[in-house]
Amino acid sequence: MFRLLLQELRFRINGIIGWGLGLSFFPVVYVGMYPSFAEQMASFEELMDLAIYQAMGISMAGFEGFIASTVTNLVPVILCIYAVINGTGTLAGEEDDGRLELIVSLPIHRWQIVAVKTVALGIALFIILAIVGAGAALTMEMITISVETRVTSLDVFLSLLAAWPLAMAVGMISLFLGAFSPNRRIASAIATVVVLVSYLGSNLSGMISSLEKIEKLFLFHYYEATAQALEMGQQTYNMIALVVISLVAFGLALVFFQRRNITVGAWPWQRGVISK
Amino acid sequence: MTDYAIETQGLSLYYGRHRGILDVDLRVEKGDIFGFLGPNGAGKTTTQRVLMDIIRPTVGKAYIFGKDCQKEGVAIRERIGYLSGELSLYNNMRARQFFKMYFSLQKSNNDPGHWQKLADRLELDTSRKIREYSSGNKQKVGIVIAFMNKPDLLVLDEPTSGLDPLVKQTVMELVREANQASATVFFSSHILSEVQAVCNRVGIIREGQLVATERVEDLTTQHFRRIRFKFAKTPPGDAFTKDGVIETGRDEGGITLEVYTHLDRVMKKATSFGITDIETIPVSLEEIFLAYYGKGNGGNNV
Numbered sequence: 001m002f003r004l005l006l007q008e009l010r011f012r013i014n015g016i017i018g019w020g021l022g023l024s025f026f027p028v029v030y031v032g033m034y035p036s037f038a039e040q041m042a043s044f045e046e047l048m049d050l051a052i053y054q055a056m057g058i059s060m061a062g063f064e065g066f067i068a069s070t071v072t073n074l075v076p077v078i079l080c081i082y083a084v085i086n087g088t089g090t091l092a093g094e095e096d097d098g099r100l101e102l103i104v105s106l107p108i109h110r111w112q113i114v115a116v117k118t119v120a121l122g123i124a125l126f127i128i129l130a131i132v133g134a135g136a137a138l139t140m141e142m143i144t145i146s147v148e149t150r151v152t153s154l155d156v157f158l159s160l161l162a163a164w165p166l167a168m169a170v171g172m173i174s175l176f177l178g179a180f181s182p183n184r185r186i187a188s189a190i191a192t193v194v195v196l197v198s199y200l201g202s203n204l205s206g207m208i209s210s211l212e213k214i215e216k217l218f219l220f221h222y223y224e225a226t227a228q229a230l231e232m233g234q235q236t237y238n239m240i241a242l243v244v245i246s247l248v249a250f251g252l253a254l255v256f257f258q259r260r261n262i263t264v265g266a267w268p269w270q271r272g273v274i275s276k
Numbered sequence: 277m278t279d280y281a282i283e284t285q286g287l288s289l290y291y292g293r294h295r296g297i298l299d300v301d302l303r304v305e306k307g308d309i310f311g312f313l314g315p316n317g318a319g320k321t322t323t324q325r326v327l328m329d330i331i332r333p334t335v336g337k338a339y340i341f342g343k344d345c346q347k348e349g350v351a352i353r354e355r356i357g358y359l360s361g362e363l364s365l366y367n368n369m370r371a372r373q374f375f376k377m378y379f380s381l382q383k384s385n386n387d388p389g390h391w392q393k394l395a396d397r398l399e400l401d402t403s404r405k406i407r408e409y410s411s412g413n414k415q416k417v418g419i420v421i422a423f424m425n426k427p428d429l430l431v432l433d434e435p436t437s438g439l440d441p442l443v444k445q446t447v448m449e450l451v452r453e454a455n456q457a458s459a460t461v462f463f464s465s466h467i468l469s470e471v472q473a474v475c476n477r478v479g480i481i482r483e484g485q486l487v488a489t490e491r492v493e494d495l496t497t498q499h500f501r502r503i504r505f506k507f508a509k510t511p512p513g514d515a516f517t518k519d520g521v522i523e524t525g526r527d528e529g530g531i532t533l534e535v536y537t538h539l540d541r542v543m544k545k546a547t548s549f550g551i552t553d554i555e556t557i558p559v560s561l562e563e564i565f566l567a568y569y570g571k572g573n574g575g576n577n578v
Contacts, residue, residue, distance in 0.1 A: 003380045011366075098364025102421075105328045106381050107354040261331040263362070270292050 001112055004103075008120035012086070016124050019082050020131030026078070027071040027136035027160070034066055035146040063149040064227035067156065071136055073225035076163035077199055079132075080170045083125060084191040087174025090117045091253070092184035095262055104262050114257050118175065118250055125167045133160035151230055162234045165242035166223040170195055172249035173219075179257040182265045194219070219245070280339070281306045281429055281460035282327060287336035289322055296322040298484040300336070304462055304477070309455050311475035311492075312464040313565055319484040320464040321361045324433050327462075328358055340429060354383055357422040361433030361464070363414060367407035371395070371417055374406060375424065384425045391424040398446060411438045419447055423454065430454055432463035436470060448474050468562040472496075478561065480568050487568060492561065499564050501539065502557040506530040508550030515549070516542065532557070 091114070094100040103113060137153035144153070173194060177187035202220035205211035215221045222238040222245075229235075256268060282304035289296035297319035304310045314320050325331045326338050329349035338345040340352045366374055375391040395402050398416045406417060415438045422430060430451070436444040444467075451461050451474055465471050471478060472492055480488040488495065506529065516523050520537030530553070535542050546554075 003377075007377050007381075011368075098360075098362055099366060101325075101330055101360050101362070101364070102378075103381075104330050105353060105356075105358045105360070106378075107350045107352075107383050108381065109350055259332075263325065264291060264331060266292065 001108075001116060004108065004112070004116045005119055008116055009123060012120060012124045015082070015086070016127050016131075019079075020128045023075060023078060023128060023132045024135030026075060027132060027156075028139045030070040031067065031136055031139040031156070032143060034063060035143055037066070038063070038147075062227065063147050064151050064230050067151065068159075068225050068227045068230045071156070072159045072163070072230060075129075075132055075160060076166050076223060076225070077195075079125065079128060079163065079167045080195045080199075082128065083121075083167045083171035084174045084188060084195060086121055086124065087171040088178045088184050088187040088191055090121060090175055090178060091257060092178030092181060092187045095178075095265070096184045098263070101263055110258050111254050114175070114179070114250070114254050118172070118253075121171045121175070122164075122168055125171060126161075126164055129161050129164055129167070133157040136160060155230055158233065159230045162229075162239075163223065165234075165239050165246065166219065169219055169222075169242045169245045169249070172246040172253065176249040176253040176256070179253045179260060180268060182267055182270075279306065280304060281308065281341060282310075282462060283339045283342075284323075284326075285337045285339075287323070287326060287333050287338055289326060289331065289333045295319075295484045297326070297333075297481070300481070300484075300486045302479060302486055302489065304460060306341075306460050307455070307458065308477050309451060309461040309475045310463070311471035311478040312462060312481065313468065313471065313478055313561075314464070314481035315466075318481045320481060321433055322484075323481070324358075324361075324431050324462075324464065327431060328353065328356070355428040357425055357427035357430045357432075359418045359422040359430075359432045359435055361437070363418040365406045365414060365417055368405065370403060370405050371400065371409075372402040374417065375402065375420060378421050379424055382425045386426045390426060391420050394420045394423050394450070397450070398443060412440060412443070415439055416443065419450070423450055426454075426457070426459075428459055430459055430461045430463070432461065434465055435463055436465065436467060444470070468560070468565055472561040480565065482568060495564055496559050496561060499567060500534050500536045500559065502532065502534050502559055503542075504530050504532045504555045504557055505546050505551055506553035507546070508552055511546075511549045515545065 091100065094103070104110070134157065137157040140151075140153040140156050170191070174187065174191040177190050178184060181187040181190065198219035198221075201211060202215065202218040205215035205218065205221070219242070222241045224234060224238065259268065280303050282302060284300050284302040287300040287302070288298050300319070300323060302323070312320050312323070322331065326333050327340060327345055329345050329352075332346060341355065343352050345352060369377070375395070379388060379391060392402070395416075398419060400413060400416045400420065406414065409417070415435075419435060422432060422435075432451075435451070436447050439447065448470060451463070455461055461474075463475075475492055477489065477491050478495060479486055502524070504525075511531065513526075516531070516533055518538070518541070520535065521542055522534045522536075523531060524534050525532035533542065
């Protein structure tokens with residue numbers, strides 16, 4: 001198991017470094033530009049709370065609001081793209097390109113394959129967030145003299161790490177869809193829809209009362225990208241909810257992968273029926 | 277049950293409503309080199325994937341060394357070397373890295389350096405990335421991973437596909453050597469001369485059903501006999517045109533017949549024309565195969 005895990009991490013190393021550094025650019029730029037941004041926008045406060053910003057979960061008032069709206073709001077969304085690519089690529093992608101047959105023909109239980117790939121995905125997401133968080137925190141250290149705020153570099157670092165349960169939930173849903181759908185293309189399409197609907201639905205539910213009733217269906221409801229969360233951290237029950245969603249998706253992935261006919265590419269209900 | 281390396285009982289698999297394999301009862305004895313023959317889509321790869329528990333049968337059971345392929349798949353696969361017919365590799369890895377990785381995942385203590393000996397024998401440069409290999413070299417990688425663990429059973433799907441004649445010969449030598457070292461070999465191939473040269477038993481699968489399982493020499497002698505006669509007086513053109521006999525050649529040197537049934541009647545009739553010489557011409561496995569398939573029909577690409 002450990003050897004397989006090491007191998008899975010080796011396969012992901014370029015992606016982890018690439019996504020970690022690439023995604024770091026985003027908070028580095030936003031955090032670094034804040035002093036000049038604050039200066040220029042001082043006279044346009046009324047623009048800061050436009051409905052379109054609210055729909056995107058953005059509120060630019062103050063440093064905390066700016067960082068929450070840009071860095072801690074958008075980094076998880078972008079990281080979810082990695083989670084979808086990697087989550088669907090892990091089983092469905094490897095099955096599509098034929099490599100999964102190599103692994104399944106080894107003396108390894110199928111549940112072990114799913115478990116190892118899940119752990120590898122979790123580690124990859126964590127390292128990417130740690131790299132991004134470190135980049136943001138270092139930039140924050142450089143501008144801290146010119147910014148008036150209670151938020152520390154450590155707060156920024158931890159607030160980015162706190163996106164891990166959300167990214168993991170998206171990764172696990174994608175992994176499950178990969179074990180359930182006939183191919184990666186379909187799994188990716190469904191997972192992308194889940195992420196987009198969750199993100200927009202979660203933000204819009206604060207503005208549209210009819211959506212409030214179903215807000216708990218949206219994954220992003222369980223992740224707060226607010227100034228308060230930046231200072232105080234995420235709500236424990238939200239984190240637990242995301243962990244539970246991840247575990248349920250993992251369980252479903254196990255069940256469907258266990259029953260899957262590898263290399264066939266069919267929905268679960270398209271299993272063979274005798275028609276003599 | 278335990279006397280067989282491979283045993284299947286009523287194995288059927290449907291892809292939705294499409295037939296994969298149907299009611300396959302297969303027995304491969306320990307120590308056999310078993311050739312599994314059939315055209316594209318006949319069900320060879322499907323059968324091999326069921327044995328490896330890559331896909332699950334709709335009904336029926338498959339056993340390897342007496343163990344249920346589904347319930348005890350992990351224990352079984354520790355003893356199997358498998359070459360997929362649709363080999364796909366980790367293209368970003370160097371072959372050397374890939375072999376080390378694959379060996380480490382096989383839970384075996386059998387000769388960790390064996391893969392290098394195999395690669396040397398196949399003249400495979402393991403320092404190169406797999407993506408740089410030609411399709412023939414990628415096939416060599418597949419051969420190495422199948423044999424690297426010195427398995428008790430080799431399941432090989434078209435092992436010589438894409439290889440040049442010299443390498444094909446080396447692969448067949450590897451098959452023989454593995455068999456001499458007590459491994460059972462179960463392999464599919466389209467190259468029937470190759471199967472005839474190495475296998476002691478063959479199974480022929482047609483439209484998902486196993487239509488024959490015989491020792492190679494029995495199959496090539498029992499299915500039909502090709503006999504060439506020379507006569508004192510030339511028989512008329514319709515002398516041997518009866519059910520079960522086909523005249524396939526006639527010239528001044530004599531007449532060639534393919535006799536499927538009633539050899540005694542043919543001999544009696546031939547005697548009446550005064551036989552001056554008689555010769556039995558060996559029948560190749562390929563001819564038997566074509567006879568089963570009516571010149572290549574019988575596949576069903578699902």
